[in-house]
Amino acid sequence: MKISLGIKLGILFTVVLCSCTKLDEEQFGRLSPSTYYKTEQEALSSVAGIYQALSEVSNINDPWRVAQYATDEFVVPGRASGGWFDQNNIDIMLHQVKPDNQTCARAWKAIFKIIGTANAVIQNLEVSGNAANFTGVLAEAKALRAFGYFYAMDYWGNVPIFTEARVDAQNLPTTNTRAEVFQFIEEEMLKAANDLPSIKTVNRTAYYPRLTKEAVYTSLATLYINAEVYSGTARWADALAMCNNVINTGEYALEANVVDNFKATVEENSRENIFSFSIDPTKTAGSNQFILYAQSGLAQLKYNLPFAPANGYSTFKEALNRYEDVDNRKKLIEYGPQTYANGAPLLDSKGVQLVLVDVKDYIAAQDNEGYRVLKYVPDNVTWAGNSADNDLVLLRYADVLLMKAEALFRTGDAGTALTLVNQVRDRSKATILTSLTLKNIEEERAREFIWEGQRRRDMIRFGTFFTGTWTFKTTQTPQWRGIFPIPTEQIAANPNLKQNPNY
Structure with a gap:
């Protein structure tokens, strides 16, 4: 759980970095090229800050939540016992987001902190007296900015492309179209991939968790598989090519059990994880609080935790019912009567067994309402308070296989696509499919990547975001809600920004 050269996410040299969370602020790096960035290690110490900012898209914070709330796999009901109700989150869940939504506003700040931090680091690398020696590190920083x-x-569609380390209050950024942003990301990632090392040429354990060519190729595959949504033009062949770039290395494989990817003891030794964020809360280097937020209070007894979880994040019956009983992935969803590992009932202080039921009331749910997702298992975890040291996973090889299957199916090769889908299903002992539809592919992705931040953009791509209904979300959604509104506070700070249509 380390970054090469001893750099940990969240442990930075005393460097001021841009975080450009508001477009009207003048924040910029104060690194001096004449006194800093003499070695690759010094350069990487600042790049680590970009990794840390980007990790929020995998952590259980607003950049992750804002997408999850809008799907049929995530709900945070208000509790009758007090707490958790937030109308901002309910509005996202019901697809009724307004420009003043505070969850979206916080997510915007966190996303643009990634970009602002990267802008400052990139500028300082480019003007460094040793810039010629930092080609790979610069590619790394630009790829992270592209992420x-x-x-x-993905979230807001039409956003400013801004690559400077400081914002001129007299010349504020203007909105670019989604298609223009798509092109910028594509160009930046393709250029970065040329200068990044392949997983075949690095010591996998020592280099972990830094970006490789294959991590960028996987992200490009994600970009291309959604290209028709983002740019108006389908790019299935390009998605297929990027998947093959990863597969043809021969360096990746599915872990024996899907849960292995999320254990604290796997990390840099995983053959499946392509891009993860290194976490070590004992050294103030990030935190993983999935157990804290996603488990009931009685999970403290069930898993012998050093704290009582907050009984918050849950999932619906729609997500649970996607799994066959024989599918090992279903074991990661906790539902019905709860027991200890030895089968003994999990009892509360009154001797009553905890029975988890579907959410019936999103305003005042009982404490046992909502099925729970055990994404990051607490096995062999080192705790720092309520934070675990499981690394946060962003990209997995299973995604590459299923993206390739989708690209093949959409271009007429259903036979090979079926083989790839069954490869993923077989790992979890799910029944082998004998034929394939686009619905099969969408549902397989939902089963495989529950709570990995994939579901919203998958539902948009397959159309179910707009046509589907599920618990509490009972009406269809207009197409324009496929992107969120630009936050009111951002437009107030920068009148050059244009609000998205119909908001």
Whole structure:
């Protein structure tokens, strides 16, 4: 759980970095090229800050939540016992987001912190007296910035492309179209991939968790598989090519059990994880609080935790019912009567067994309402308070296989696509499919990547975001809600920004 050269996410040299969370602020790096960036290690110490900012898209914070709330796999009901109700989140869940939504506003700040931090680091690398020695590190920083722009484009569509380390209050950024942002991300990632090392040429354990060519190729595959949504033009062949770039290395494979990817003991030794964020809360280097937020209070007894979880994040019956009983992935959803590992009932202080039921009331749910997702298992975890040291996973090889399957199916090769989907299903002992539809592919992705931040853009791509209904979300959604509104406070700070249509 380390970054090469001893750099940990969140442990930075005393460097001021741009975080450009508001477009009217003049924040910029104060690194002096004449006194800093003499070695690659010094350069990487600042790049680590970009990794840390980007990790929020995988952590259980607003950049992750803002997408999850809008799907049929995530709900945070208000509790009758007090707490958790937030109308901002309910509005996202019901697809009724307004420009003043505070969850979206916080997510915007966090996403643009990635971009602002990267802008400052990139500028300082480029003007460094040792810039010629930092080609790979500069590519790394630009790829990380492109990841940030990917999420900005995915969530808000039409956003400013701004690459300077400081904002001129007299010349504020203007809005670019989603298609223009798409092109910028594509160009930046393709250029970065040329200068990044391949997983085949690095010591996998020592280099972990830094970006490789293959991590960028996987992100490009994600960009291309959604290209028709983002740019108006389908790019299935390009998605297929990027998937093959990863597969043909021969360096990746599915772990024996899907849960292995999320254990604290796997990390840099995983053959499946392509891009993860290194976490070590004991050294103030990030935190993983999925257990804290996603488990009931009685999970403290069930898993022998050093704290009582907050009984918050849950999932619906729609997500649970996607799994066959024989599918090992279903074991990661906790539902019905709860027991200890030895089968003994999990009892509260009154001797009553905890029975988890579907959410019936999103305003005042009982404490046992909502099925729970055990995404990051607490096995062999080192705790720092309520934070675990499981690394946060962003990209997995299973995604590459399923994106390739989708690209093949959409271009007429259903036979090979079926083989790839069954490869993923077989790992979890799910029944092998004998034929394939686009609905099969969408549902397989929902089963495989529950709570990994994929579902919203998958539902948009397959159309179910607009046509589907599920618990509490009972009406269809107009197409314009496929992107969120630009936050009111951002437009107030920068009148050059244009609000998205119909908001």
